Structure formats: structure tokens, C-alpha cells
Amino acid sequence: MAHSRRLRALITNDDGIDSPGLHALADGARAAGFEVVIAAPHVDASGVGGSVLSIRDGNRTRVHSRELAGLPGVPAYAVEGHPAFIVHSAGRGWLDPEPDVVLSGINLGANLGHAVLHSGTVNAVLAGLMHGxxxxxxxxxLTDPAPENPHWDTVLHLLPEVLDVLLAAPDPAALSLNVPNLPIAEVGELREAGLSTFGTVQVRVDHRSGEHGEVLHSESAKMSTPLEPGRDAALLAAGHPTLTELVGVTDRPGVLDRVAPSRRAG
Known part of the structure; x- marks a missing residue:
């Protein structure tokens, strides 16, 4: 993608405008030569997937201009809406000029396996595919609770290489990068990884009754099944940053061809 101008990056996330990971990613994108604009949820919106929900008053969703420490002169907006809503808004007339790329994160925790379906961080970039x-x-x-000093520097060390991969990819393309929380010297080589069947966390949901009425009680635990060799969860656990190209919603022809003609005719 050759341009005579600087490429413009929309920086967003699902952890919210005040997340240190968002600020680190914006700083890294600026250092890589991008023109940066930040737009992120005004509060934590983790786990919202591809939701385009926003807090609306009629046709209006509130946007709050912010100045972020360490990012002087960078336009930043706290939006009362979910990440995919923010990205779609950018492609429906809000941002002029439109972004060339969407950079989402740095998420507080890995996004692995087919559980990326639930990630607001991941679905922000999948929403960008719809706009080309x-x-x-x-x-x-990161573990929960997050350590006091996460290795943002390790992510930013890898970022230029991964951005080169992104810009060399067919347009459009959506990539997911997961980085172990280790010092730069202890991190393995960057590996391409397929998605694990699940992620690394399993959630059990029980229907319970008590003094507060009937509730669904959720409890998370590490997966008890072995990690799948060569997949993202196993490679990350072994200290490798992983890179996965994701495909957005698409169609698969031939649904009626799988049914015998006599059955289709009734």
C-alpha cells in the first residue's frame, strides 16, 4: 500500500480510554511513523465481541475529547460505545480523513483460540475489514490481577516487524498478535499460529438460587485439557509471540447442494 502521505492509524481497544495498554500502542504506532487518532470506549468494554451498542440519546452518542499523558497533540476521544461501534462510526463519516489501519489493544490479557469471537479488541479489527x-x-x-509493571516494551519491540507484515498483506487483512509477558531477551521467535479449539480459560456456569433470587454463577478456571501443539495457546505458553490472520464473516456456497433433490422437493 504505497502512499505519498503518512498512513493514518485509528487506535482503539476494549479496556477503555484510560488503559495503559492503549497509550503504549498509540506511542508505538507514532514511533513507527503513523499519524495517530485515538478513539476508545469511555469505560471498560471487555468481552463485547462485535457489538455495535452505544449509549444513545435519540440518534446521538456522546464523545468526550481527551488529552492523554505522554501523547501531546494526539487527538483522543472517549466514546460511549463499544469498539466495533467506534470503528464503524469512523467509516460512516465521523473521521475525515478515514484511517488506513485499525490498531486495537494492547489488551490486558491474551486473546486465543476461537474464543476471540467474544473479544472486543479482536472484533474492532474485524469490523475494519468491512470498510476495507x-x-x-x-x-x-497478563494474569488476573495484572502485574504492576507489564512488559509493554516487549510488545513495542515486536510492533515494527508485525506492522511490516500487516502492510505487506493483501488489503484488507486482520491480524491478531499475542505476546508473552516476558522481558525482550527471554521471548522466543515470532511464530504464525492457528487458533486453538478454545482459549486457555474455561468458564463454568451454574444456575443457583438463594436470597438474591435465581442467578447464573460464572467461574473461570485454566483449561484442564492438554494444549494443542502448534496452536496459539501452546506456542504462547512456550514463550513465543504468536501471529494469526483472521477471516471475518463470509459465506460458503452450496448449502442446498448437501440435501438430496427429492428431499428439497418435499
Whole structure:
């Protein structure tokens, strides 16, 4: 993608405008030569997937201009809406000029396996595909609660190489980068990875009754099944940053061809 101007990057996330990971990603994108504009949810919106929900008053969704520490002169907006809503808004007339790429993260925790379906961070870049934009979702493998000093520097060390891959990809393309929370010297080589069947966390939901009425009680636990060799969860656990190209919603022809003609005729 050759341009005579600087490429414009929309920086977003699902952890909210005040997340240090968002600020680190914006700083890294600026250092890589992008023109940066930041637009992120005004509060934590983790786990919203591809939702385009916003807090509306009629046709209006509130936007709050912000000045972020360490990012002087960078336009930044706290939006009362979910990440995919923000990206779609950027492609429906809000941002002029439109972004060339969507960079989402740095997420507080890995986004692995087919569980990326639920990630607001990942679905922000998948929403960008609908507008013809390349996108990169970036996640750091943090425990809960997060450590006091995450290795943002490790992510930013890898970022230029991964951005080169993104810009060399067919347009549009959506990539997901997961980085182990390790010092740069201890990180393995960047590996392409397929999606694990699930992620690394399993959620059990029980229907319970008590003094507060009937509830669905959720409890998370590490997966008890072995990690699948060569897949994202296993490679990340072994200390490798992983890169996966994701495909957005598409169609598969031939649905009626799988049914015998006599059955289709009734």
C-alpha cells in the first residue's frame, strides 16, 4: 500500500480510554511513523465481541475529547460505545480523513483460540475489514490481577516487524498478535499460529438460587485439557509471540447442494 502521505492509524481497544495498554500502542504506532487518532470506549468494554451498542440519546452518542499523558497533540476521544461501534462510526463519516489501519489493544490479557469471537479488541479489527481497512489486534498475556509493571516494551519491540507484515498483506487483512509477558531477551521467535479449539480459560456456569433470587454463577478456571501443539495457546505458553490472520464473516456456497433433490422437493 504505497502512499505519498503518512498512513493514518485509528487506535482503539476494549479496556477503555484510560488503559495503559492503549497509550503504549498509540506511542508505538507514532514511533513507527503513523499519524495517530485515538478513539476508545469511555469505560471498560471487555468481552463485547462485535457489538455495535452505544449509549444513545435519540440518534446521538456522546464523545468526550481527551488529552492523554505522554501523547501531546494526539487527538483522543472517549466514546460511549463499544469498539466495533467506534470503528464503524469512523467509516460512516465521523473521521475525515478515514484511517488506513485499525490498531486495537494492547489488551490486558491474551486473546486465543476461537474464543476471540467474544473479544472486543479482536472484533474492532474485524469490523475494519468491512470498510476495507487492514487491522491488528494486540494482546499481552497478563494474569488476573495484572502485574504492576507489564512488559509493554516487549510488545513495542515486536510492533515494527508485525506492522511490516500487516502492510505487506493483501488489503484488507486482520491480524491478531499475542505476546508473552516476558522481558525482550527471554521471548522466543515470532511464530504464525492457528487458533486453538478454545482459549486457555474455561468458564463454568451454574444456575443457583438463594436470597438474591435465581442467578447464573460464572467461574473461570485454566483449561484442564492438554494444549494443542502448534496452536496459539501452546506456542504462547512456550514463550513465543504468536501471529494469526483472521477471516471475518463470509459465506460458503452450496448449502442446498448437501440435501438430496427429492428431499428439497418435499
Amino acid at each position: 481497512w487492514r487491522g491488528l489486534a494486540v494482546s499481552l498475556d
